[in-house]
Amino acid sequence: MTDLYGRHKAVLPDWLALYYDRPIEITHGEGRHVWDADGNRYLDFFGGILTTMTAHALPEVTKAVSEQAARIIHSSTLYLNRPMVELAERIAALSGIPDARVFFTTSGTEANDTALLLATAYRRSNQILAMRNSYHGRSFSAVSVTGNHAWSPTSLSPLQTLYVHGGVRTRGPYAGLTDAQFIQACVADLEDLLGHTRDVAALIAEPVQGVGGFTSPPDGLYAAFREVLDRHGILWISDEVQTGWGRTGEHFWGWQAHAQNGPPDILTFAKGIGNGMSIGGVVARAEVMNCLDANSISTFGGSPVTMAAGVANLSYLLEHDLQGNARRVGGLLLERLRAIGAGVPAVREVRGRGLMIGVELVRPGTDEADPKAAGKVLEAARESGLLIGKGGGHNTSVLRIAPPLSLTVAEAEEGASLLEQALRAV
CATH class of the missing domain: 3.90.1150.10 (Aspartate Aminotransferase, domain 1)
Known part of the structure; x- marks a missing residue:
């Protein structure tokens, strides 16, 4: 060693x-x-x-990987891909987003990068709201919306990022408030922030901050934020890379603890769905997903082998x-x-x-x-x-x-x- x-x-x-x-x-x-x-x-x-x-070495997943690898390992998104369509159908149905479209990537970082691209293109703005203490990945754009300085090595950014209170319940200026008062104070902070800017594209937020130490706001904070965002036409991106697939126990997605105003406009996922295989992805309603007016493909996103693993893993998760x-x-x-x-x-x-x-x-x-x-x-x-x-x-x-x-x-x-x-x- x-x-x-x-x-x-x-x-x-x-x-x-x-x-x-x-x-x-x-x-x-x-x-x-x-x-x-x-x-x-x-x-x-x-x-x-x-x-x-x-689980490690889950037989259902290893069998699916082995069988798919024996047929074909790679083709890219330029060809029809049955395992990719099958997994996309299931994720679209589970997402809660109406008329959902799914795009597969190879990591959570790339998923968040794609979500930011979609939101800024759809809104024609490079301004992003993010939460203090947040983490969204290691790409240039993901680092620029990461509110945890230990994971943000550069101040350079393709985005203008404004940070909002609310991701940490028991520290900071609002820690001593009741849950209802905490939400009210954070919403007031958001309203004040938006009063000093315009044309914000999206808020990106982890329902439970992962790298930040598994911190979370009171249930309903993002629903209260959503009322403000909707008035300004601002999209909500829920980063479910760590909270998705039932890990929180109470809900299948972390956003469902804040579901009074429905699902997010964009949802990102990764990590658990592949059980170790490299799968990430984005779910968005069709008008947002289809807003790009340039060509795009993915060489490795949606690989037949990783998609087969994802289908088998998701099936096991739901059936058990x-x-x-x-x-x-x-x-x-x-x-x-x-x-x-x-x-x-x-x-x-x-x-x-x-x-x-x-x-x-x-x-x-x-x-x-x-x-x-x-x-x-x-x-x-x-x-x-x-x-x-x-x-x-x-x-x-x-x-x-x-x-x-x-x-x-x-x-x-x-x-x-x-x-x-x-x-x-x-």
């Missing part, structure tokens, strides 16, 4: 982050577990950044009610972690929905973020056989927990116990 790490550093960028002081090579997985090159077994509570959605499992098992795990956190002074908050849970760490007795403690807990959890993630807008001081949606009650209890050991050790 030391040799592979040296080779990695010799040919890959310094900014390509690796977890752990001694990085691990994951060689194979099954169910909710993975193994490294030294033979160590881990309970996976991060799923390759919320991407292994159903993994959204319901995320709600039930995630609810138990959340309560267990809250009980643990109540006895650990460094834990400021345990928050989340379904199998999307954040544990925020601070210096005991303060509200000061403690990224060093988060790093130590990450290491200690790994040593005990548990893989978790980290993030947060306050110096990556949030432990991110997002297992495959097929997690069992016994595995949830095991993971909670291992995390408790790590927290208490640090």
Whole structure:
């Protein structure tokens, strides 16, 4: 492993982050577990950044990939593609967007990039509203609407971005308000912001901020925003790259917690739908999707192999009610972690929905973020056989927990116990 790490550093960028002081090579997985090159077994509570959605080595998905690869691997979007049409039909129906059209990409970054292209072309404006503490990908345009400076390496931008309050409930100037007052204050902030500009194209927002530390506003905030946006003709882009496919348990899409005024104009997705295969995409109503007046194709988006994987994975998710499992098992795990956190002074908050849970760490007795403690807990959890993630807008001081949606009650209890050991050790 030391040799592979040296080779990695010799040919890959310094900014390509690796977890752990001694990085691990994951060689194979099954169910909710993975193994490294030294033979160590881990309970996976991060799923390759919320991407292994159903299970590692899910037979239905591996079979679909193998069978499709034996027929044809690639053709591009210049030819009819049956698996792509089949998956698009299912996603369009599930999206809630009327007269929906679907465009497939290879990542969430590319999906958000496409959504921004559609919105700016449709509205003939390069002004975008985004949320503070947000993350939308690593492309030039996606970085320019990312409200988390730790993931935004340049101030240059093809867009003019204005940042709105509301993505973080328990920090900032409105933290002490009730939920209703919080929504009212954020809407007033949005109204004030729009009073100083014009011709905004869209608001892009994650219903639950992923990289930002699994923070979210009170239910109904984006519905209240939508009333303001609609008066100005501004589109709403819901970034469902991390919240989609039932991960929050309560809803299939994150936007449905804010559904009083219907679905978003544009919805982006990625990660979990491919269960590890490279699938991203955009759903929009036809008039928005079809607004481009230039040619466009995708060489790799909608690949027959990835689409076959997506169809099989989505079928398994729906047939086994993994959204319901995320709600039930995630609810138990959340309560267990809250009980643990109540006895650990460094834990400021345990928050989340379904199998999307954040544990925020601070210096005991303060509200000061403690990224060093988060790093130590990450290491200690790994040593005990548990893989978790980290993030947060306050110096990556949030432990991110997002297992495959097929997690069992016994595995949830095991993971909670291992995390408790790590927290208490640090």
